[in-house]
Amino acid sequence: MNEAPIMNKAERDGIKLPMVEIFETVEGEGTRAGFPTVFVRLFGCNLRCTWCDTKYSYPPAEAEFVMAIGDIVRETAKFRSTHLCLTGGEPLLYGDRSAALIEALAETGRLTDLHIETNGAIDLEPFLSRIDSPIVRYVMDYKLPDSGEEDKMVMSNFPLLRGQDEVKFVIGSERDFMAAKEVLEANPTKALPLFSPVWETMPPEKLVRLMLEHGLSHVKLNMQLHKIIWDPAARGV
Numbered sequence: 001m002n003e004a005p006i007m008n009k010a011e012r013d014g015i016k017l018p019m020v021e022i023f024e025t026v027e028g029e030g031t032r033a034g035f036p037t038v039f040v041r042l043f044g045c046n047l048r049c050t051w052c053d054t055k056y057s058y059p060p061a062e063a064e065f066v067m068a069i070g071d072i073v074r075e076t077a078k079f080r081s082t083h084l085c086l087t088g089g090e091p092l093l094y095g096d097r098s099a100a101l102i103e104a105l106a107e108t109g110r111l112t113d114l115h116i117e118t119n120g121a122i123d124l125e126p127f128l129s130r131i132d133s134p135i136v137r138y139v140m141d142y143k144l145p146d147s148g149e150e151d152k153m154v155m156s157n158f159p160l161l162r163g164q165d166e167v168k169f170v171i172g173s174e175r176d177f178m179a180a181k182e183v184l185e186a187n188p189t190k191a192l193p194l195f196s197p198v199w200e201t202m203p204p205e206k207l208v209r210l211m212l213e214h215g216l217s218h219v220k221l222n223m224q225l226h227k228i229i230w231d232p233a234a235r236g237v
């Protein structure tokens with residue numbers, strides 16, 4: 001990402017981003033699970049995880065529409081939730097444009113929490129140093145072996161994450177579990193570690209048993225509430 005370009009609000013609000021959907025539901029994951037939340041899902045991803053549940057958010061699917069930052073902010077203001085989740089795809093794929101969207105959303109003063117679901121394959125340093133808002137939090141994935149994308153992880157992000165951030169391991173097998181444990185041991189971070197079962201291949205009961213067997217009392221189990229409440233294949237929930 002380049003230095004933040006000098007631009008006025010009108011110019012910033014005119015910046016366009018490829019979009020999949022904007023909707024309101026309850027947050028299904030992480031420390032804010034259960035809170036009514038507005039979701040902004042950007043199009044495009046730099047990874048192709050084997051177990052991805054949002055394949056409609058990158059090619060060969062096509063962006064549903066392109067939206068200017070000002071319009072995204074106006075659209076999200078139609079909902080009453082004060083929590084907002086910026087997701088994808090990979091919402092930080094667009095560098096300065098992604099950062100400008102986060103700044104615009106944070107500046108509305110309407111939100112109490114703005115969390116960004118990022119895939120671990122984007123350097124967070126430029127975002128952390130540019131965006132200075134107490135409501136902005138990163139929920140960073142670490143892609144384990146079963147995802148097929150582990151070699152893309154940006155390990156320098158771990159020490160940068162703060163106490164309000166979260167680091168999420170999506171665990172598909174016992175091999176993934178052991179890898180997650182080793183990554184956490186080797187990469188100290190202030191972020192809260194979350195272990196989430198791959199819906200199709202890791203029964204939650206087995207993941208809990210492994211967590212207890214290995215004494216991971218600093219790790220939080222992360223169930224995807226939206227897959228329990230609605231059909232696991234449903235979109236926009």
Ligand SMILES: Nc1nc2[nH]cc(C(=O)O)c2c(=O)[nH]1
Nearest residue numbers: 026027028029087117226237
């Ligand atoms: N309810 C609900 N919670 C979510 N948390 C993260 C989501 C995502 O797709 O990134 C998501 C989602 O798609 N729905």
Ligand code: SF4
Nearest residue numbers: 045047049052089119
């Ligand atoms: S990073 Fe997320 S959106 Fe991209 S392929 Fe992996 S699971 Fe899917």
Ligand SMILES: [Mg+2]
Nearest residue numbers: 053054087226
């Ligand atoms: Mg989802």
